[in-house]
Amino acid sequence: xxxxxxxxxxxxxxxxxxxxxxxxxxxxxxxxxxxxxxxxxxxxxxxxxxxxxxxxxxxxxxxxxxxxxxxxxxxxxxxxxxxxxxxxxxxxxxxxxxxxxxxxxxxxxxxxxxxxxxxxxxxxxxxxxxxxxxxxxxxxxxxxxxxxxxxxxxxxxxxxxxxxxxxxxxxxxxxxxxxxxxxxxxxxxxxxxxxxxxxxxxxxxxxxxxxxxxxxxxxxxxxxxxxxxxxxxxxxxxxxxxxxxxxxxxxxxxxxxxxxxxxxxxxxxxxxxxxxxxxxxxxxxxxxxxxxxxxxxxxxxxxxxxxxxxxxxxxxxxxxxxxxxxxxxxxxxxxxxxxxxxxxxxxxxxxxxxxxxxxxxxxxxxxxxxxxxxxxxxx
Numbered sequence: 001x002x003x004x005x006x007x008x009x010x011x012x013x014x015x016x017x018x019x020x021x022x023x024x025x026x027x028x029x030x031x032x033x034x035x036x037x038x039x040x041x042x043x044x045x046x047x048x049x050x051x052x053x054x055x056x057x058x059x060x061x062x063x064x065x066x067x068x069x070x071x072x073x074x075x076x077x078x079x080x081x082x083x084x085x086x087x088x089x090x091x092x093x094x095x096x097x098x099x100x101x102x103x104x105x106x107x108x109x110x111x112x113x114x115x116x117x118x119x120x121x122x123x124x125x126x127x128x129x130x131x132x133x134x135x136x137x138x139x140x141x142x143x144x145x146x147x148x149x150x151x152x153x154x155x156x157x158x159x160x161x162x163x164x165x166x167x168x169x170x171x172x173x174x175x176x177x178x179x180x181x182x183x184x185x186x187x188x189x190x191x192x193x194x195x196x197x198x199x200x201x202x203x204x205x206x207x208x209x210x211x212x213x214x215x216x217x218x219x220x221x222x223x224x225x226x227x228x229x230x231x232x233x234x235x236x237x238x239x240x241x242x243x244x245x246x247x248x249x250x251x252x253x254x255x256x257x258x259x260x261x262x263x264x265x266x267x268x269x270x271x272x273x274x275x276x277x278x279x280x281x282x283x284x285x286x287x288x289x290x291x292x293x294x295x296x297x298x299x300x301x302x303x304x305x306x307x308x309x310x311x312x313x314x315x316x317x318x319x320x321x322x323x324x325x326x327x328x329x330x331x332x333x334x335x336x337x338x339x340x341x342x343x344x345x346x347x348x349x350x351x352x353x354x355x356x357x358x359x360x361x362x363x364x365x366x367x368x369x370x371x372x373x374x375x376x377x378x379x
Contacts, residue, residue, distance in 0.1 A: 002372050003092040004033040005118075006085065006110075009060075010041035010078070010102025012051065013175075013295050016276065017097040017120060019055040020177035024361035028369055035089050039078045039102040040065040054185075054276040055178060071101060071132055078105035086113050092372050093118050096140065097174075099133040099315075104140050111143045120174060120364065122147035123154025124315040133294075134315070146371055148364055150175075150298075151318040151353060171363040172355030175295060176302045179280065180358035186281035189243070198269045202241045207343055208287030210240050211279075215247035216292040218330075219310055223257040225330060229310065230254070230262040232332045233290070236339050237267035242290075243282055244270050288342045290335075297325045302356060306347030308338045323350040 005025060009018050018036070025032040038060035042048065052059065064081040066074060078101065086094070086109060094110040095118040096103045103119075110117050122141050126134050141147060141158060149155050150173040158168055189209075190200035203209045212233060220226050233242060244263070246254075254260055263270060274282070280299075283289055289300050289307045297316050300307035301323025312329045319325035326348060328334040341347055355363075 002032075003090045004035045005368070006035050006037055006089055006091040006094045006106075008037050008039065008082075008094065008096045008102060008106045010039040011098075011100040012042055014097050014100065014102070015051045015055055015057060016178040016295065017174045019057045020174050020181065020361035021095070021097075021120065021364060022058065023056075024365035025368075027362075028365040030369075032365060032369055032372075035062070035085075035091065036060045037082070037085055037106075038063045039082070039106070040067060041074060041078070041100060041102045050275045055182070075101045075105045078102050079109050082106050082109045083113070086110060086115060091115055093145070093368075095120065095368075096144075097121055099124070099137040099140070101132070101136065104136040107140045107143060116145040117143060118146040118148070118368065119144040120148045121150055122168070123149045123156075123158040124151075125154075125157045126313045126315040128313050137315070146368070148360075148367075150356075150360075151316075153317060169363075169367050170355065171367070172357060172360035173298060173353075174360045174364070175298050176352075176356040177358050177361050178276075179299055179302050182277060182280060183284065185277055186284055187275075187277045189282045189285050192271070192274065192278045192282060193243070193269055196269075196271055198271075202267075202269055203243075203285070205241050207240045208285075210236065210242045211282050211286045211289045211291075212242050212244040213247065213289075213291045213293050213296060214250050214310065216311065218312075219292050220247075220250045220253050223253075223259075226250075226253055226257060227259055227262070228330070228332060230259055232335050233268070234262050234264055235336070236290070237264060239343060240287060240339070242268045243286075244268055245272075245274050245279065245282075246270050247273060288339070288347065297323075300324050301350055302352055304349050306342045306349070308335060308342075310335070318353050319350075322353050324348045325350075 025034045066077040093116040097120040107117050119140050147168045148171045155168045189203050193200045292310045297319040301319045307325045308328050328338050
């Protein structure tokens with residue numbers, strides 16, 4: 001009898017990817033038994049609970065409660081606490097998603113204990129080794145036994161790195177599964193602002209409104225860089241009101257560097273981190289999104305909303321080649337130009353990439369069943 005699939009989540013982006021996978025495993029005939037392990041890498045209890053409800057995720061079978069720490073401390077703590085879970089559940093495989101510290105940590109434990117690893121969202125590359133996520137992606141892929149990709153270029157990346165084609169399966173994007181299944185329940189943006197005591201008429205500007213998220217160290221950890229970003233956002237808000245879902249790291253640095261005066265509350269609605277349905281509603285109604293998030297690049301492409309990404313590179317090139325995404329880096333002139341192009345009506349609308357059709361998780365479940373029953377990892 002095949003053991004359960006241990007499914008690992010650790011941080012917010014993992015939840016959106018894992019929810020449709022768990023439903024697909026349960027719906028497969030015959031069902032594939034699954035155990036949900038939450039490492040606790042993101043540990044805001046209120047936000048975790050809300051995301052689980054929004055995404056219809058079952059409560060974790062096990063929460064490792066590792067909390068925060070440096071990359072080394074957090075990775076080590078996940079490894080220490082995850083090993084007993086392997087012994088307890090005796091899984092057929094460990095399924096990890098994305099590129100957070102929990103992804104790599106649980107992969108290393110599983111591999112060293114002889115348990116096959118399945119990586120969903122494999123092969124994405126920014127080719128920027130300064131990004132911790134890039135290290136997590138590369139190392140996870142090198143030791144994974146089954147690798148599911150969201151775009152064809154990811155498979156090319158893996159094969160260039162020496163991974164046999166037989167281990168790779170192009171299935172599509174489970175993030176889009178979540179988006180499509182939850183879009184009818186998305187919360188209207190005006191309701192979200194009202195819930196935080198902000199006048200919803202801000203969203204009724206003639207040009208619409210923009211949505212902003214920033215959290216990467218390259219944008220928010222250096223005072224001069226963060227000041228420059230906030231100054232250009234203030235300029236943008238003079239033409240287009242902005243809704244700024246403020247990450248705790250960003251909020252703390254704005255206060256630490258005494259930059260709060262650059263946020264004009266009359267034109268910039270500052271919100272705490274939002275639930276999935278709130279963010280989906282805000283993005284779906286937006287004129288544009290300005291972000292440094294990987295997931296939002298994909299979601300805006302699926303929604304047909306122009307996106308300006310404040311990074312020098314992206315591990316999701318399909319969002320640029322086929323979607324609505326434009327890289328503007330940290331170049332203030334490029335940000336201004338990108339905003340002007342969108343406001344003039346010439347922003348990218350793109351198209352929905354291949355297999356971003358809401359059925360990626362079904363394809364994963366079907367292939368996983370075949371693979372597990374075949375016995376040995378594919379070569």
